[in-house]
Amino acid sequence: MRDQEKSAPVVAGETYDVTIEGIAKQGDGIAKVEGFVIFVPGTKVGDKVKIKVDKVLRKFAFGAKVE
Secondary structure, three states, rough: HHHHHHHOOOOOOOOOEEOEEOOOOOOOOOEEOHHHEEEEEEOOOOOEEEEEEEEEEEEEEEEOOOO
16 A cells, blocks of 8 residues: 555656546546546546646646647
């Protein structure tokens, strides 16, 4: 369990193709990469978007749409 916590499957500054799977309480879209949650503002469920990860924390990350 500990090993899983210390290494996120995403890296800040990298881009990923994701599908928005849900909406957070704050209204941000929720995408997952290998089960790791990434919050993406300005998206809705079902959107297939390319995102750039801005910030990676232990349990989740923040990203932004890239076009």
